[in-house]
Each structure stands twice: as structure tokens, then as C-alpha cells.
Amino acid sequence: MELYVETDEAMQLLGQRIAPFLSAGDVVYLQGEMGAGKTTLVRGIARGMGYAGRVTSPTFTIMNIYPNEPDIYHFDFYRLDHHDLPDLGLDDYLSGEGVVLIEWPEIGMEFLPEEAMVIEISLIDDDYERGRKVQLMPRGLYFVQKIEEIEKQCSF
């Protein structure tokens, strides 16, 4: 599934549309270069899941927890090296109690679950001032079905 997102607000709205399809235990990988809009999309997903608090970049903190029903675990591996990942205690958060949203997952894919929804955000013509291309890609049958459902409901 591929969409064109014009503005920050539209990116947030897309997150809000994706949110109802995510449940406890789901893992979402957010890929795209610095400034692409990964945190903005996460903010939309959190809003859509009913979390009204602040959603900030976890680049320095590595992880933000948004208390919600279910909880939202917002990770950012940007500053990490893949050697760091086994020591992070990730398993505590991947055990199914919350929705896990990971920015820069490519840094440690080998330590992360196979089954996930991959969202890739790309600049258009390498220009930050233009819109973004957003692709939703499934890993595993469960997410194939989820993305089909999202596609049916999302008419952007």
C-alpha cells in the first residue's frame, strides 16, 4: 500500500487512521531518513489510540513509554549500534502488552521480530518542503491482512 502525504497534519491524520488496526503485541517499524516524518506519524498513531499527552522524539532517551490502553512503546535506535540491542531489555516490551513502534529498526533487525508492519517514508525529489511517499509493507500473513483492511478504509 502506497500513499502520498502532503503535510505534517496529513501525516498525523494517516497515523490516526492506522491506529485502530493496531493491537497489543503489534510491532511497527518506521523507516525513512532523518526529518522524513517518522515521529510525526508515531504522534498520529498515539493520538488515534487515544493518547493525548506529548509525543516527542526518543532519539536521546532511546525509548518513550506512553501510558495508554494498551501502552505504547516508542523506540528510536538511531544512536545505537547493533551490539547494544541485546542489552536493552527489549524482550520486556515485545511480550505483547503494548504496541511497539520502532524508529530506525534497521540498526538491529536481527534482534527484532520477523512479523511486523513496515512503514517507509520517503522524500519526494529529495526535497523536505514537498510531501512524502508513505509505503505500508507487511511482514507475515497477519500484517498482510491488517494492511488490506487499512487500505479499504483509507481513501486519501
Place this chain on the structure above:
Amino acid sequence: MKTVPDIKILGIESSCDETAAAIVKNGRHILSNVVNSQIAIHQEFGGVVPEIASRKHIENITLVVDAAFKEAGLKYEDIDAIAVTNAPGLVGALLVGLSFAKGFAYALGKPLIAVNHLHGHIYANFLEHDDIEFPAVCLIVSGGHTSILYMSEAGHYEVMGSTIDDAAGEAFDKVARFLGIGYPGGPAIQKAAAEGIAGKFVLPRVFLNRKNFDFSFSGLKTAAMNQWKKNNHENNSVNDLAAEFQTALVEILSVKTIRAAQECNARSVLLAGGVAANSELRKMMKFKSELAGLKVYYPSLKLCTDNAAMIAGTAYSQYSKGDFAPLNLNAYASLLSL
């Protein structure tokens, strides 16, 4: 006359990249301050490898604690309490310092004191200045945080505003990395900016004119990156862009902090956190504070970045009040309250 005994507190900090230990006497006198700076490791890898893993803290902790005792010329039994950061931070990292502190406290039969990392950063000002008057407004600005706090008295904090997206220190690091000028980003931008001219590029002063005290640095970051992508990278442009970026950031931070201080009739303005080490920010805050008739304070450079002296110092008033933590104290990733 009865003499009051000196209280020596061991502080331990492992909330993020640094493993640190320090001993502070009476909340004022730093007897030792050891930080296992891993900046050399970061630079080798181009600035994205913090070796943040708990494993690294485990390897470092006994070394830094022993170094802190050695530097202070003290024996284990000479200290009166053990203070440790238990929030906010990465839980795995916090737990290393916390477990060590608990074991140490239990073995020595000394009290354990829980300290909030951000309170520590703010306290760094009180370690070095004894004339800070309240109410005060504090700008705490680092890689992970950017907030303006109101302090009616010592130890009381109220959040007036904070970033809605990226912290200022994060914006410094990411823009520096994008421009390819090195790590850590704060000093790298500062150095490049000194050779450039602000105003040749024009970046937005995001949220500057909003009445509230929130910040947004994500848009400023992408605006800087976009201008760099569109630029032909000639002559001195990297330094000019660094200068404009730093000027924009410093302007937003200083204008909003002074406005906050004036709004709540503060008498002092405090700077805290890693970005408080930026010389332009210090200069601008001093200039604007004095213009507004406010006294401004900032910690010395060594106490701006993560350290354990600020943790040991913060704990002194808790020690005096008998505010001790149980040995089943937990670590928390987020700030539950300020």
C-alpha cells in the same frame, strides 16, 4: 560550640551514556567527580554509537566508584549515604547504577537516596552558587529534554513549557551529523558557527511568537537540512548555516526563558543540562537577563553534562530531612513528576 559533622555523600549516575561517581561534602564541596566519558568511542564511529548498553555500565561502574574514593582520599566507611539516579532514563542503564548503589548501601549499612536526574542537572547551579534567589526560572536543555521550569523555592518545580517534538541538543546533533561536521553536535556546531555569518541563510524562529513556553525544534532541523540540500556547498556555506542554526536556537531558547521569568516575576534565571555548555547560549542568556534586571546562573562546563556530583549534591537536602529510599527502590524510564 557544638560542631556540625560533615556529611559526605557518594553519588552514582548511569541513566544514559555516562557511568559516573562522585563524592560531595555537605551538598557544596566536590571531593571527587569521575565521569567515564565515552566520547572517544563515539567519535571513532562518526557519532552514532553511544555504547549505551547496560553491559558497558556494568564494566565501568566499579572502576568509576573506586576512582571517586581514590580522588577524594576516602575509604568506603567514610561516607554517610549513597545517592543514585533512578529516573528518568533507560531502565536497563539505570538499573546498573541502582543495583550497585543498593548493594553498597546494604553492605555498608548506610542510607540510600533516590535522585531524579533532572533535579540533579538543576542542582548543579546550587553546587557552585550560594546566592540564588527565588522565585527562579530554569531552562533545562539537553539531548533528551528542553523545558522551562518555575521554582518557587529550592526543590519545587513546575513545568511552564517544554518541547513538543525534538530536544534542542538532539537538533544540534542531527544537524551537525547532516552537515558532516562531527560529534558531539553542540561543540561541532559552535565551532563551525564561530567561522560563519548568521543571516546568510535564513531559518525560521519556530514558536518564538507564541504566547506559551513550548518549543518545537523538529521543523528548524528539517529547514536547516533542506537549505543544505539546496545549497551548492561553496566557500564558507557550512559555517554560515551552522551560525544561522545556532543563532536561531539560541534566540528561541533565550527569548522564551526571559519572557517566562518576567511573566512570573522571577528574580533569577538558571541554565542547566548539556546544551547549557553552549557559549553563545550562555552569552545571550546573560545579556538578556541583565537587560531585564535578572541575575543569571549556569554551571561550569564540567557540571553541565551528565555527572554524579550533581546527584550527590541534590541528595544532601534529602539526607537532612531523612528522606531515604527503601532497598526495593525501582528505576523509571519516564518522568513521573517533577
